[in-house]
Amino acid sequence: MAKIKNSNNSKIVVLNQGETILIQNSEVPKNKDLYGNLFLAVQGYKHITRKDLDENKMFDDKAKATILANKKELMENVMEEWVYTEHSEISEKKIPCQLCSRPNTFVYYIRNQKTEAELHVGSECIKRFKGIGNIKQIGRDKREANKRLEKEKRKIEFSQIDLRDIDFVQDSEQKFKEIDIVLPYELYTSIELSLRNLNYLRTDYVQNGGDFQKTKEKYFELKKNHIKLWNQAEEFYSKNKNNPLICNKHVGSWIKEKDKNIWISISKNNGIFSTETLKFIYEQEFIKEHIKDFNQCREDKDIRIIRKNGNNIVFQIKNRNYPKGLIFEVQSKWFMENIGCYCLSEKNYQFGKKDIDVTKIIIPETPRNLEEILNRINYVLEKMGFIIEVSGITNYIYYKRIRKQLEEFNIKKQDINNIYKKINFVMIIESFRPIIFSEDDESVKKSFKIRLRLLIHRGKWITKQEKEDNERIAGKETALQKQREFI
Numbered sequence: 001m002a003k004i005k006n007s008n009n010s011k012i013v014v015l016n017q018g019e020t021i022l023i024q025n026s027e028v029p030k031n032k033d034l035y036g037n038l039f040l041a042v043q044g045y046k047h048i049t050r051k052d053l054d055e056n057k058m059f060d061d062k063a064k065a066t067i068l069a070n071k072k073e074l075m076e077n078v079m080e081e082w083v084y085t086e087h088s089e090i091s092e093k094k095i096p097c098q099l100c101s102r103p104n105t106f107v108y109y110i111r112n113q114k115t116e117a118e119l120h121v122g123s124e125c126i127k128r129f130k131g132i133g134n135i136k137q138i139g140r141d142k143r144e145a146n147k148r149l150e151k152e153k154r155k156i157e158f159s160q161i162d163l164r165d166i167d168f169v170q171d172s173e174q175k176f177k178e179i180d181i182v183l184p185y186e187l188y189t190s191i192e193l194s195l196r197n198l199n200y201l202r203t204d205y206v207q208n209g210g211d212f213q214k215t216k217e218k219y220f221e222l223k224k225n226h227i228k229l230w231n232q233a234e235e236f237y238s239k240n241k242n243n244p245l246i247c248n249k250h251v252g253s254w255i256k257e258k259d260k261n262i263w264i265s266i267s268k269n270n271g272i273f274s275t276e277t278l279k280f281i282y283e284q285e286f287i288k289e290h291i292k293d294f295n296q297c298r299e300d301k302d303i304r305i306i307r308k309n310g311n312n313i314v315f316q317i318k319n320r321n322y323p324k325g326l327i328f329e330v331q332s333k334w335f336m337e338n339i340g341c342y343c344l345s346e347k348n349y350q351f352g353k354k355d356i357d358v359t360k361i362i363i364p365e366t367p368r369n370l371e372e373i374l375n376r377i378n379y380v381l382e383k384m385g386f387i388i389e390v391s392g393i394t395n396y397i398y399y400k401r402i403r404k405q406l407e408e409f410n411i412k413k414q415d416i417n418n419i420y421k422k423i424n425f426v427m428i429i430e431s432f433r434p435i436i437f438s439e440d441d442e443s444v445k446k447s448f449k450i451r452l453r454l455l456i457h458r459g460k461w462i463t464k465q466e467k468e469d470n471e472r473i474a475g476k477e478t479a480l481q482k483q484r485e486f487i
Contacts, residue, residue, distance in 0.1 A: 010051035010054065011049060011050070011051070012049060012050045013047055013049050014048050014049060014050055014052075014053065014068065014071075015045075015047055015048035015071070017046055017099065017100060017101065018099035018125065019071070020042055020045055020046065020047050021098060021099060021119070022078050022079070022082070022099070023039070023042050023074075023078060024039075024042055024043060025112055025117035025119065026078045026081050026082075026112055026114070026115060026117075027081060027114035027115050028074075028077045028080075028081065028114075029042075029074070029078065032062075033153075034062070034066075034149070034152070034153055034156065035063060035074065035156070036060040036061065036062025036063040036066070037058050037059065037060045037062075037063050038062070038066055038067070038074075040058060041056060041058035041059045041060075041063055048067065053067065053068075061163055062156060062160065064163060065156045065157075065159035065160045065163060066159075068163075068166050069155070069156075069159035069166055070152065070155050070156050070159060077152075079128070081112045081114050082110050082111070082113070083111060083113060083129065084108065084109075084110055084126065084129045085109045085110060085111050085118070087108075087109045089106075089107050090105055090106060090107075091104075091105050093105075095107050095120065097120070097121050097125050098119045098120055099119070099121050099125045100122065100124070102122050102124065102125075103122075104122035104123055106122070107120050107121075108120065108121050108122070108123070108126040109121075110126070110129050151206055151207070154205055154206045154209055157205075157212060158202050158205050158206060158215070161215075161216050161219050161220075162219065162223070168223060169195065169198050169202075172195060172198075172226060172230065173195055175230070176191055176192075176230075176233075178249075179233060179237065179249065180237070180241070180248055180249045181236075181247065181249060181271055182246070182247040182249070182252040182263070182266055182267050182271035183233055183236060183267065184236065184267060184268075184270045184271060185264065185267035187229065187233060190229050191226070191233060194222065194225060194226040194229055195226065197222050198219070198222050198223070201215065201219055201222065236271075240270075240271065240272075243272065244344075245272050245273045245344065245345070246272060247271050247272070247273055250283075250285065251281060251283050251286050252271075254283045255280065255281060255283070258280070259280060262277055262280045265277050273344065274345065275341050275342060275345040275346065276341075278336060278340065278341035278345055279336055279337045280336075280337075281336060281341075282311075282332040282333040282335075282340075284308060284310075284311075284332070287308050287313065287336075287340075288308050290340070290343075291305050291307070291313075293343060294339075294340060294343050296343075297342075297343040297349055297350050297351055298350065298351065298352065299350035299351060299352035300352035300353050302317055302318055302319040303315055303316070303317045303318075303352075304316055306327075308332070309329060311331060311332055311333070312329040312330065312332060313329065313330055313331075313332050313335050314327060314328075315327070315329065315330070315356075317353075317436075317437075321375075321376050321439070322372045322376065323372075323375070324368060324371070324372055325368075325372070326369055326372040326373070326436075327363075327366065327368070327369055328362065328363050328364075329361070329362040329363075329364065330356065330361060338355070338357070339351045339355055339356075353437040354437075356437075358434055358436055358437065361433055361436060363432075363433065363436075365425045365426075370390065370397075370425065370428075373428060373432055374389075374390075376432075377444055377448065379441070380441045380444040380448070381448060382402065383445070384445060384448070384449065384452070385402055386399055386400065386401055386402065386452060387399075387400050387402055388400070388423070388428065391471055393471045393472075393474070393475045394471050394474045396422055396471070396474070397422070397423050397424060397425065397428070398420045398421060398423065398467065399421045399423055399452075400419055400420055401419040401420075401461075402419075419461065419463065419464065420461060420462050420463070420464065420467045421460070421461045421462070431447050431450075431451040432447070434447055435447045
């Protein structure tokens with residue numbers, strides 16, 4: 001993990017062309033008590049870089065602090081001196097704007113009300129000055145102006161305290177925000193408080209003033225304490241970054257938003273997941289990363305996790321009952337509460353089909369799943385005098401009676417020729433889900449026998465001819481629909 005750095009890139013432009021020219025032609029930057037040698041130092045420059053600040057001794061500490069940390073307030077004061085003269089002209093040739101160098105045919109003139117300096121600017125830069133003399137009161141209330149200047153003076157003074165490491169607090173906050181694991185709770189809250197105190201010290205001094213020397217001493221005391229805490233954080237990161245049970249930043253942010261109390265429990269456990277906290281971790285990327293770990297805990301090798309699908313985990317069961325493989329899903333949240341948490345936290349834990357609640361199983365409606373289900377149950381249904389078949393024309397699904405079965409199912413004689421009943425995938429699953437893992441045929445028979453008793457005496461069964469007529473009509477409608485889509 002990178003150490004906190006001193007931001008000092010010599011190529012960075014700290015005052016652009018427009019800002020530099022305005023400062024060179026304004027009155028307020030001449031205030032040495034406020035801005036030091038800033039006015040004299042910028043003379044002769046087109047723009048100012050960080051390298052210029054470091055190499056030109058004319059830039060004293062006040063000037064540097066103004067440019068690096070208080071430029072916004074300086075430029076607001078500078079801008080107040082300038083007004084649009086209400087004079088403009090159209091030039092025959094393009095004239096570069098004195099503030100940005102962009103060529104313009106429409107030229108506008110601005111004037112400094114204190115120095116009488118005049119500049120010509122283009123149609124974009126003039127927008128910064130338009131109406132400035134009317135919108136803002138140039139003659140502000142003296143008391144209000146003095147209060148603002150005193151506040152600005154204190155901001156510059158505070159920025160001079162640690163000029164060599166002027167971005168220390170900002171850099172520290174960014175490092176704290178980006179650290180890639182959940183820190184121990186006491187360390188986390190200590191760093192959080194440390195940064196809060198550093199920010200409060202600056203805000204309080206700027207707003208209310210106080211003893212500058214005591215403020216300076218307090219700043220370095222807080223800085224020293226923060227560096228000590230941060231070194232502890234880096235040491236903790238180095239020792240724990242490869243721990244498979246450490247909570248990373250992404251998952252930590254996710255669970256903190258979902259349930260802050262769980263995040264606190266993890267943090268108080270030194271950022272390490274426990275069995276209990278893992279029950280609440282069903283974030284998608286976390287699940288994806290641990291599919292291999294989950295599969296290594298399988299007791300039954302005929303089932304395996306093959307992928308993540310949205311909020312679900314996708315399993316495949318492949319054995320003599322499902323030779324091509326049946327796909328089913330369970331919710332990630334349920335899986336982590338009941339199985340996944342133990343896979344990741346208990347060394348010798350194993351799970352099998354017995355641990356998967358069949359009422360939680362979702363079986364996607366796909367041709368392959370339907371084929372596997374029918375291969376499993378038709379062998380048993382046939383012994384009961386029924387099969388389930390799929391139409392090759394319309395893909396409609398039917399129960400088909402292949403034996404009379406008058407007594408067992410109380411079928412009336414006049415209904416013997418009515419051998420087909422249209423059903424759907426959901427109706428099959430209602431009977432199939434409870435016996436998805438059953439090895440014995442008797443369980444299949446028992447589950448479907450109950451369903452068949454209900455179906456036989458509910459709704460309409462049709463003859464083979466009626467079925468073929470219905471399919472023929474449906475086939476023609478499908479063909480016409482495809483023809484319309486093609487056209």
